[in-house]
Amino acid sequence: xxFQSQAVSRFYFTAAIGLFVAQILFxxxxxxxxxxxxxxxxxxxxxxxxxVHTNALIVWLLMGFMGAAYYLxxxxxxxxxxxxxxxxxxFWIFLVxxxxxxxxxxxxxxxxxxEWTGNDLLATMGREFLEQPLPTKLGIVIVAIGFLFNxxxxxxKGRKTAISTVLLLGLWGLAVFFxxxxxxxxxxxxDKYYWWFVVHLWVEGVWELILAAILAFxxxxxxxxxxxxxxxxLYVIITMALVSGIIGTGHxxxxxxxxxxxxxxxxxxxxxxxxxxxxxxVFAFNMVNRRRREHPNRAATLWALGTxxxxxxxxxxxxxxxxxxxxxxxxxxxxxxxxHGHMAFYGAYVxxxxxxxxxxxxxxxxxxxxxxxxxxxxxxSFWLMTVAMVFITLFLTAAGILQVWLQRVSATPLPFMATQxxxxxxxxxxxxxxxxxxVGLVIYIASFFYNGGEEKTAA
Amino acid sequence: MSRSFTPxxxxxxxxxxxxxxxxxxxxxxxxxxxxxxTRDNRANLTEKVAAGKKIWExxxxxxxxxxxxxxxxxxxxxxxxxxxxxxxxxxxxxxxSWIQAQPGGTPGRRQMPQFNLSEKELxxxxxxxxxxxxxxxxxxxxxxxx
Ligand code: HEM
Ligand code: HEM
Ligand SMILES: [Fe+2]
Numbered sequence: 001x002x003f004q005s006q007a008v009s010r011f012y013f014t015a016a017i018g019l020f021v022a023q024i025l026f027x028x029x030x031x032x033x034x035x036x037x038x039x040x041x042x043x044x045x046x047x048x049x050x051x052v053h054t055n056a057l058i059v060w061l062l063m064g065f066m067g068a069a070y071y072l073x074x075x076x077x078x079x080x081x082x083x084x085x086x087x088x089x090x091f092w093i094f095l096v097x098x099x100x101x102x103x104x105x106x107x108x109x110x111x112x113x114x115e116w117t118g119n120d121l122l123a124t125m126g127r128e129f130l131e132q133p134l135p136t137k138l139g140i141v142i143v144a145i146g147f148l149f150n151x152x153x154x155x156x157k158g159r160k161t162a163i164s165t166v167l168l169l170g171l172w173g174l175a176v177f178f179x180x181x182x183x184x185x186x187x188x189x190x191d192k193y194y195w196w197f198v199v200h201l202w203v204e205g206v207w208e209l210i211l212a213a214i215l216a217f218x219x220x221x222x223x224x225x226x227x228x229x230x231x232x233x234l235y236v237i238i239t240m241a242l243v244s245g246i247i248g249t250g251h252x253x254x255x256x257x258x259x260x261x262x263x264x265x266x267x268x269x270x271x272x273x274x275x276x277x278x279x280x281x282v283f284a285f286n287m288v289n290r291r292r293r294e295h296p297n298r299a300a301t302l303w304a305l306g307t308x309x310x311x312x313x314x315x316x317x318x319x320x321x322x323x324x325x326x327x328x329x330x331x332x333x334x335x336x337x338x339x340h341g342h343m344a345f346y347g348a349y350v351x352x353x354x355x356x357x358x359x360x361x362x363x364x365x366x367x368x369x370x371x372x373x374x375x376x377x378x379x380x381s382f383w384l385m386t387v388a389m390v391f392i393t394l395f396l397t398a399a400g401i402l403q404v405w406l407q408r409v410s411a412t413p414l415p416f417m418a419t420q421x422x423x424x425x426x427x428x429x430x431x432x433x434x435x436x437x438x439v440g441l442v443i444y445i446a447s448f449f450y451n452g453g454e455e456k457t458a459a
Numbered sequence: 460m461s462r463s464f465t466p467x468x469x470x471x472x473x474x475x476x477x478x479x480x481x482x483x484x485x486x487x488x489x490x491x492x493x494x495x496x497t498r499d500n501r502a503n504l505t506e507k508v509a510a511g512k513k514i515w516e517x518x519x520x521x522x523x524x525x526x527x528x529x530x531x532x533x534x535x536x537x538x539x540x541x542x543x544x545x546x547x548x549x550x551x552x553x554x555x556s557w558i559q560a561q562p563g564g565t566p567g568r569r570q571m572p573q574f575n576l577s578e579k580e581l582x583x584x585x586x587x588x589x590x591x592x593x594x595x596x597x598x599x600x601x602x603x604x605x
Contacts (some may be wrong), residue, residue: 046533146537162466187501193488234469247480352554409601413603
């Protein structure tokens with residue numbers, strides 16, 4: 001670690017991992033409710049578990065991005081963070097807001113939560129992923145503004161690199177597009193249309209800039225490859241991402257009342273969205289093959305390569321699978337969607353955050369890399385979580401194909417619930433893979449505490 | 460990548476490309492707004508329907524169901540439930556009595572919570588679902604089962 005203030009990212013990384021655990025536990029609860037329908041009912045209805053699962057995911061990824069930025073920006077800018085105090089204060093605000101929100105979901109009926117938190121003043125709640133009460137949404141905006149101010153000031157007072165510029169663009173974009181979460185017209189067709197300005201333009205737009213910048217940073221560090229080469233790759237990748245991804249939003253507009261021309265625009269442009277993900281994989285392997293040093297942190301290198309491959313599989317391959325309008329007509333809103341959502345989020349954003357944590361945490365704790373035994377544990381967790389996620393995806397894809405067949409294609413279509421009964425086996429298998437995922441996560445956390453006899457520098 | 464292709468060229472292509480496609484997206488969005496009135500059933504978007512949408516949101520129905528294919532995949536599609544359950548001949552009544560009868564309580568079966576909606580709120584949510592079922596979705600879902 002070159003600058004003292006980079007250490008603030010430790011708070012963010014720790015909380016991110018904590019929320020990751022909560023996310024997975026509630027995922028397992030839902031996975032069981034899929035097969036034992038009344039499990040924990042009415043204490044934790046499915047929709048409540050789902051809010052905790054998805055919102056914890058989003059919040060911990062945001063924490064991960066912020067932590068990554070607090071680590072990366074001072075080093076790229078070659079200067080201390082503008083205000084470490086602000087970074088720490090915002091961390092606590094964010095953490096408390098997140099915790100209160102989760103407690104609200106779990107212990108207050110959602111309608112009362114809405115009433116108490118001013119949803120009647122400005123109705124924003126009750127839309128997928130944007131379930132947060134108004135004060136939480138406003139809190140996110142305040143934290144985002146303070147955060148952006150802090151890192152932008154840091155970049156402005158120091159060296160400006162392609163990596164920090166791209167990261168900043170992505171983070172500003174993230175904040176700007178979140179503002180669409182406050183727009184909720186009565187007209188459901190328009191509501192749905194602009195809802196995607198948050199969801200799609202995040203994961204297939206500005207977040208890809210964040211992803212590419214973090215990946216590029218870690219690759220420079222672990223391979224020692226020339227910055228000029230990496231900068232070119234970075235710009236080429238994000239160009240392809242936005243050129244395909246912006247109009248690619250149209251792949252969500254086929255069946256929600258919007259104009260029919262989106263079937264063409266959406267299909268053609270989103271069909272190109274896998275290209276930047278493919279390029280990222282090629283880029284990562286290329287850099288590692290051309291490395292000029294043997295970095296002792298082999299675990300971080302593994303996560304970086306894994307991010308490329310899994311993002312390409314989850315977003316690129318599984319995205320392409322159902323993105324063309326004639327295919328999407330059948331798979332829309334099925335388990336195929338869930339399969340893709342899981343592998344894409346994991347492969348791209350979970351893995352890139354872990355890549356950064358894997359690289360930065362040992363340095364924050366005062367060593368270039370963890371002991372080789374701790375790294376072996378970490379690599380075990382990499383394989384367990386990643387392989388488990390591959391299986392979750394495969395089982396859900398199988399469930400999805402059967403679901404589509406039984407319910408939507410067959411000459412004698414079954415009702416939804418009857419179809420679900422037919423495919424229960426695959427939900428059991430998914431739950432099994434989910435347990436393996438949890439084991440991987442526990443081993444991942446254990447790797448932080450395992451120092452294999454070396455002195456503990458942790459404080 | 461070749462030497463004559465410099466990072467600053469790559470950067471300029473990025474900014475140019477992004478601005479161009481963002482503007483194109485805005486133009487298509489503008490065009491979409493022109494088309495929507497012919498498809499989104501807005502003539503029937505009454506106060507009651509708007510109130511129904513709010514019930515839909517504040518009970519987090521989307522946390523289990525899909526609506527026009529978006530949401531959760533735990534429970535049936537509701538964009539066309541009005542039509543599936545009888546349409547003008549009984550759709551409203553079905554929706555209201557279904558919601559009142561929850562949770563079903565069959566052991567092991569997926570359960571829907573009881574929301575204790577008033578008669579007025581039941582009418583509103585039913586009106587909302589009727590409204591949604593009349594949006595032009597380019598013939599989605601493929602059949603009535605959703
Ligand atoms: C890392 C990037 C990506 C992430 C995190 C991601 C995540 C998701 C999620 C969570 C959904 C479900 C949204 C909902 O609940 O309604 C979704 C839907 C979808 N995604 Fe992605 N995605 C990514 C990239 C892609 C790419 C590159 C493509 C196309 C090549 C794609 C194609 C689609 C399509 C077509 C749907 C709609 C599925 C449906 O109709 O039900 N995605 N994505
Ligand atoms: C133990 C592992 C996990 C299990 C058992 C699990 C289970 C589930 C279930 C049952 C749903 C709801 C599907 C529905 O709406 O009907 C869901 C949604 C979701 N989960 Fe997980 N999950 C797990 C891990 C993860 C991980 C690691 C991620 C992210 C990387 C993730 C991201 C998501 C997302 C984005 C959605 C919304 C999907 C959509 O709208 O299409 N889950 N999960
Ligand atoms: Fe998308």
